[in-house]
Amino acid sequence: MSVPPPPHPHGPAAPGAGPGSPWYPVPAPVPPPLNGLAVASLVTSLLCLAPLGLVFGCVALGQTAGGRQRGRGLAIAGVSVSGAVLLLAAAVVAFADIRVWTLPAPGDDGGATRPGRTTIASIGTGDCFDPQARPSVGDPSSLGDGRVELVPCTTPHHGEVYGSFPLTEQGDFPGRDRITAIARPRCGELFMDYALDPMAFGRLQTYYFHPDERGWESGNRTVVCWVARPGDAELDVSVRGNAADLDPAQREFLSALKPLYTAAALRPVEDQQNLTTATAWARRMAQAQAETVRLLKDADLPGAEVPTGRLVAELEAGLPFWQQAAEAPDADVFLSRLRSVDEHNGEQHIRRIRDLLGLPLPAS
Structure with a gap:
């Protein structure tokens, strides 16, 4: 039971000849060199080395401007994945x-x-x-x-x-x-x-x-x-959980965060090779974050009202940047908006609310 190797990329097909003319193989034009930092950005981001991926991606975007080198799509992918990982690393599964x-x-x-x-x-x-x-x-x-x-x-x-x-x-x-x-x-x-x-x-x-x-x-x-669990680590309990073990406030809080977590879990990885894919995901994140804000405002979380209000304020402050990222005309603007979103992720408030509600705190 093995994974077949991914298909190898093929170069442009040689053009065929017109009727009655001889056919000769035409070599494909030599492409510009592939930017190494663009590749490194995507690889490090997928290996959960998000800070390195972000740095490599930013540098590669400058080096690939104007078509001097190939790999701009890879740089965009690395930057986008790295930014998303940094944004939600401690707030989502x-x-x-x-x-x-x-x-x-x-x-x-x-x-x-x-x-x-x-x-x-x-x-x-x-x-x-x-x-x-x-x-x-x-x-x-x-x-x-x-x-x-x-x-x-x-x-x-x-x-x-x-x-x-x-x-x-x-x-x-x-x-x-x-x-x-x-x-x-x-x-x-x-x-x-x-x-x-x-x-x-x-x-x-x-x-x-x-x-x-x-x-x-x-x-x-x-x-x-x-x-x-990654590697050889094992689970010793079902990840499903039991709703009967949660009190109403715990259930409400988890339900409120679900839209945001679901959209974050669906961030593009392998297919994130262009700006269109990245902006489409940002649009989905904007919609999910708005829904989470609405649910948090309606939630009854006794004893956690203050950090909940602060979390709502942070997420609302970040919403315009998700929306701007969804409409970004180029990778530089997209990256800038993603950095702005990261300043309003509300991570510390989420941990505080979980602590006050008696929910387990994952390792930082």
Whole structure:
């Protein structure tokens, strides 16, 4: 069960000849050099080294101006991702990224072999599990044949399924890129609907399985979304939580923050290669933040009224900058507005409210 390597980029196709004329391969024009800092900006931002990504991106934007070097899109991506990470690093669940594994078609011996053992394709929402084959050092993208052992969520476990959905595409296998474009945002939304208080767990990482080409041909159309701690760390409780364990004020506060957290969790990563994608996400963030402000104003949070008022004021002060970022005409303006948003993230007020309401405080 391995991830196929990403498709290699192809250069411009050589033009074909007109009727009756001979055809000769035409070499593609030599592109300007790729700016190394632009690549470094995107890579460091995706590796959660947001401050470095931001610095590299700013420098690269200047060096790639006017088409002197390639990589301006990568610089924009690095700057945007870094800014978003810095803005919400302590206020939202940290999605390091969404990892992908493909599921092979079931063999003749597929399915559960003994009690507690089955395949990832056969388990349901709320199930906790341990893979029968952990990712190896040589091939971290492999989970063997997808066999897992179901375990109680109250015992140490590697993963928890939080949702699944069918792909509606028909006909031929649509390809990994197309499935990823569908699964990434959908799994993100499902997780925010599933977990009552993801912030309480600190750093989490979401993953999903999807059918490979052989599985697709055999009729498998299901994407399975699951969550784990990064690396070899384990969970010892369900990330879903229990609403019965929360009092009304705690539930109201978490519900008020949900629009903002959901939009933040859906920030573009792989597809954030141009200003259009970045500004579209900023527009969604502006709408989500406005909704969170409205819900906080209506919330009844006894004992936390003062920090709640301060949080509302901070978020309201940041709203115009999200809106300006959504309308930014270029990367420089977008970055400037993102820096302004960061000054009004309300992180300290969120932590204070959680403390007063008796909600767990994640590690800073």
